[in-house]
Amino acid sequence: MRRTKLLPISLIFGTAATLGVPAALAQQSASNNPADTADPVEEIVITGSRIRQDQQSFANPITTFSSETLAQSGKTDLADFLAQSPALVGSITGDLTAGSNPGFGEVGLNLLDLRHLGVDRTLVLVDGRRHVSGLAGSAAVDVDAIPTDLLEAVDVLTGGASAVYGADGVSGVVNFRLKKDFEGLTVRGQASRSGRGDGDNRFMALTGGLNFAEGRGNVAIAYEYSKDDRVFDQDRSYLRPLNRFDLAQNQDDLDDDADLPDNVPYNDIRYADSAPTGAVDVDFDFASDFEGNGGVYDRGFLLENSGGYTQGGSSTQTNGYQGDLFPESERHLVNLLGHFDMSDSLTLSAEAKYARTRAFSIAQPSYDFYLLMTPDNPYMPDIIRDAIVPGAAATFFEDPDTPDGVIVTRDNFDLGTNGEDTRRETLRGVLALNGTVSDNLSWETSYVYGETRSRIVEVNNRREDRWLAAIDVVENPMGQPVCRSSLDPDADPALEGCLPYNIFGLDVRDPAAADWVNTDSVSHTKVTQQVVSGSFSGDLGETLKLPGGSIGFAFGAEYRRETSDSVPAQEIQDGITWVGPITPSEGSFDVKELFAEINLPLLTDARFANKLSLGAAFRASDYSTVGKTNSWKVDAVYAPVESVTFRGTYAQAVRAPNISELFSPESTTFNFIVDPCDLNELNNGSSTREANCAALLNDLGIDPAAFLPSNTPQATLFTExxxxxxxxxxxxxxxxxxxxxxxxxxxxPGFTVALDWYDIEIADAINTPEASELAELCVDQPSLDNPFCAGINRDPDTGYVIGFTVRPDNVASFRTSGLDMSFDYRRSTGIGDFSVQLVGGYLDRIEFVSTPGAEVDNDLGEAPMNSLGVFFPKFASTLDVSWTRGPLTLAYGLNWASKTDRFSRETLRGDPDYADSRLFRVKEKWDHDIHGSYDITDQVKVFAGVNNLLDEKPAFGYSSYPISAMGRYFYAGAKMNLGGPAR
Structure with a gap:
């Protein structure tokens, strides 16, 4: 929304049936095929362990998404697909990094957030190996750089995985497994479009591979192309100003009648005293008198106590600052994979990847508060010039030398809308040697190099010095409008080549002047990652055998180095543009690690113990930044009979701070701060807010009962x-x-149920509050003696916030718990093969404590308005039903989430009549999908489907919750496989 500049922040996340369906996710890792109980189970290396074992013996819950399920979903974006999973529902998808939402360099990123604990606490792997980050300073992987058509499956593992993979996986691991030994040629194409005729997606994938040297080697290459069209906010009629309703202060309840709601819906909400033509105040009473073109200013219906908003009138509609709903994006990916058996006991493998992605999103125009315009400006209409109140400017600025004039507040739509055009190039290479010593002993060494380079263009980035020079206009001796600096060498700023810019009206400026004022600022970032690892694994065979089998083990060492560099454009560094100032930053760290695992199969095929095993893992790490850390895990699997298996884990995991949290240089920023001590805000926080605010203001000699900075324009401007x-x-x-x-x-037969409870508690969590949050945290703690108050500076005379300092610290904690549920049933009949699958999640708690002793922020079941995709439904599930007979497959999918609270518990506890009780809850999510495919031949398949069949829309007050604003979405395509059946 408006009043927010773009500044650098770090966002603030058994195989499924091949007959899965559009909303299909996957079951917990458990064999569903009745034949699996009769035949020997193959031992493999699975996500979460380096020991070869069957998945039924693994203690951690793993959910697996098959490549076929992804293809049948109709989605070509991995984050969009995975975000349907209850475990990943908080992930950052492309629409959440569009418009005015993203920070510097973040547009178009697709980041996974497991268990609502943040993208930097979710470890993303490719074939069990780390992948370079997509965002400077962060560990978060942009999954847009991972190919979709080359995927074999995606595994999602819950619980601390640091003992196996190192830092970052405190909430779990998402592992993308690529296809191996690909032979033949596969071509897939797909086109998609929304029911409103926009949001087009074009996707094409070409994968080819061959075996050589009599099957000892294989090489495969894959190319993918994807392009998505932009969807603008006002392309959806229900989001346009006259149709969109937002909450604001009930004008019939200014005296806070307990029987009336404090806030009610209003449409056509506008920013008071600001307009695209310019809002002109001639008497400095902060109530606009004229539009810039000389027309009388229609102030609309003032919404008192609403933070400066009106309904209707001449002012700027708030929706003018929303920008894109979905960014324009384009993606090229090339992957090369190969392996060669150098002997029966030695294999060389290699991977190489190049990904080039581009995302371009339109955000918002620049704006200005209270520009002082003097009457010698020839663009000023006579009616405005004649209405100037002599001496008003000098009185307001408390400076007798201030010339007479007017103040203009303006939203500069005619200057050009800001946007961000980001191009990312990702390189990744893997070289590995695998060997066997015997049938039960093997080793592996590997080297991984990854690099992400970003070229970030801030489009229409206003140069502040040129802007101030261009709008300071006078007449030259020939009666022509010119910049004052062109005539007066003492003018400030004095710039050569200045072209006069007319701010009195809309689209009355010279386009050449706009071009002179704006610039496209080009910044660059680079992230690198190097990982060297070696491991030895196997079992002890007959040497030391337990009743349940041989003891499995793995041990090894790893070295990892990460670097990050960010070089903003010089004008952004200098702080002379709309975006910025942003300081160059660089940082690096390395870590040396030793790790070990053991699996003890205690019993098998015994009475009351069909299977009993214990396991453990340990990792010792030495960071160049935080020093030595330890991670560990113990687990157990017990199957009293073949049809019932109990499993459990207990682990300690760690996350080392990322480069941005450690090394970001101190930079200047500007934030719009809502003062928590304002009388209108006292009930919107903790139970201690009112007392703390009173103590704070009394110390300054200010009456807390009369403290209303929201009614004072100087106190509501951006704070540095x-x-x-x-x-x-x-x-x-x-x-x-x-x-x-x-x-x-x-x-x-064919029916499987998996139920897994998880509990994750993070201590010493790193928290970086925004400026408004910092001000709130200062007064929402048990006392004012807390680390947050030191970051807020108040004017000793007025009490207004006049400065702040924010930086991360280990002061927070998180706690989340819940239940993962999976029900899967398959049956073959004479009329076809049926599959019914239900995957669900119950969120029991999601708690955040900002600092020791602070009140618990319990977000369970909440979906706060204006949040950036942060919502916490208590229940979420997907239901998939499919039927296949011969070449035909028909499928139905339902993605559902329970109702959520529109307002936080803290808000309603302090203000029970905050809104009409009918608005307390946000509607359930009901997303119905259908899919169909037909095998024309063994090599050619055609498919089509509709996502969001009933064209469900976001809830009142939201643009993307509980369902995307894209609406009903059609797709169709074909797949040709020259190396085997298309299916």
Whole structure:
């Protein structure tokens, strides 16, 4: 929304049936095929362990998404697809990094957030190996750089995985497994479009591979192309100003009648005293008198106590600052994979990837508060010039030398809308040697190099010095409008080549002047990652064998180095443009690690113990930044009978601070701060806010009962402050446990139930509050003696916030728990093969404590208005039903989420009549999808489908919740496989 500049922030995340359906996700890792209980189970290396074992023996809950399920979803964006999973529902998708939402360099990113604990706490792997980050300073991987058509499956593992993979996986791991030994040629094409005729997507994938040297080697190459068209906010009629309703102060309840709601819906909401033509105030009473073109200013219906908004009138509609709903994006990916058996016991493998992505999003125009315009400006209409109040400017500015004039507040739509055009190039290479010593002993060494380069263009980035020179206009001796600096060498600023810009009206400026004022600022970032690792794994065979089998083990060492560099455009560094100032930053760290695992199969095929095994893992790490850390895990699997398996884990995981949190240089920033001590805000915080605000203001000699900065224009402008990293940060530590059961009833072949409880608690969590949050945290703690108050500076005379300093610190904690549920049933009949699958999640708690002793912020079941995709439904599920007969497959999918609270518990506790109780809840999510495919031949398949069949829309007050604003979405395509059946 308006009043927010773009500034650098770090966003603030068994195989499924091949007959899965559009909303299909996947079951918990458990064999569903009744034949699996009769035949020997193959031992493989699975996500979450380096020991070869069958998935039924693994203790961590794993959910697997098959490549076929992805293809049948109709989605070509991995984050969009995975975000349907209850575990990943908080992920950052492309629409959440569009318009005015993203920070510097973030447009178009697709980042996974497991368990609502943040993208930097979700470890993303490719074939069990780390992948370079897509965002400077962060560990978050942009999954847009991972190919979709080359995927074999995606595994999602819950629980601390630091003992196996190192830092970052405190909430779990998402592992993308690529296809191996690809032979033949596959071509897939797909086109998609919304029911409103926009949001087009074009997708094409070409994959070819061959075996050589009599099958000892294989090489495959894959190319993917995808392009998405922009969808603008006002392309959806229900989001246009006259149709969109937002909450504002009930004008019939200014005296806070307990029987009336404090806030009610209004449409056509506008920013008071600001207009595209210019809002002109001639008497400095901060009530606009004229539009810039000389027309009388229609102030509309003033919404008192609403933070400066009106309904109707001449002012700027708030929706004018929304920008894109979905960014324009384009993606090219090339992947090369190969392996060669150098001997029966030695294999060389290599991977190379190049990804080039581009995302371009339109955001918002620049705006100005209270520009002083003097009457010698020839563009000023006579009616405005004649209405100037002599001496008003000098009185207001408390400076007798201030010339007479007017103040103009303007939204500069005619100057050009700001946007961000980001091009990312990702390179990644893997070289590995795998060998076997014997049938039960193997080793592996590998080297991984990854690099992401970003070229970030801030489009129409206003140069502040040129802007101020261009709007300071006078007449030259020939009666022509010119910049004052062209005549007066003492003018400030004095710039050569200045072209006069007319701000009195809309689209009355010279386009050449707009071109002179604006610039496209080009910045660059680079992230690199190097990983060298070696491991030895196997089992002890007959040497030391337990009743349940041989003891499995793995051990090894790893070295990793990460670097990040960010070089903003010089004009952004200098702070002379609309975006900025942003300081160049660089940082790096390395870590040396030793790790080990063991699996003890205690019993098998015994009475009351069909299977009993214990496991453990340990990792010792030495960081160049935080020093030594330890991670560990213990687990157990117990199957009293073949059809019932109990499993559980307990682990300690760590997350080391990322480069941005550690090394970001101190920079200047500007934030719009809502003062929590304002009388209108006292009930919107903790139970201690009112008392703390009273103590704080009394110390300054200010009456808390009369403190209303929201009614004072000077107090509601942008506040200057600083932000930066903190090199004294330490690691976060998480304790996690899971406990579950898998049921495969013998009396119902093909039916599997998996239930797993998880509990994750993070201590010493790193928290970087925004300026408004910092002000709130200062007074929402048990006392004013807390680390946040030191970051807020108040004017000793007025009490207004006049400065702030924000930086990360290990002061927070998180706690989340819940239940993952999976029900899967398949049956073959004479009329076809049926599959019914239900994947669900129950969120029991999601709690955040900002600092020790602070009140618990419990977000369970909430979807706060104006949040950036942050919502926490208590229940979420997907239901998939499919039927296949011969070449025909028909499928139906339902993606559902429970109702959520529109307002936080803290808000309603302090103000029970905050709004009409009918608005307290946000509607459920009901997303119906259908899909169909037909195999024309064994090599050619055609398919089509509709997502969001009933064209469900976002809830009142939201643009993307509980469902995307894209609406009903059609897709169709074909797949040709020259190396085998298309299916």
């Amino acid at each position: 402050g600083t932000f930066g990293g903190n090199r004294d940060l330490s690691e976060e530590t998480a304790k996690t446990w899971t406990a579950g059961v898998v049921l495969r009833p013998e009396f119902t």
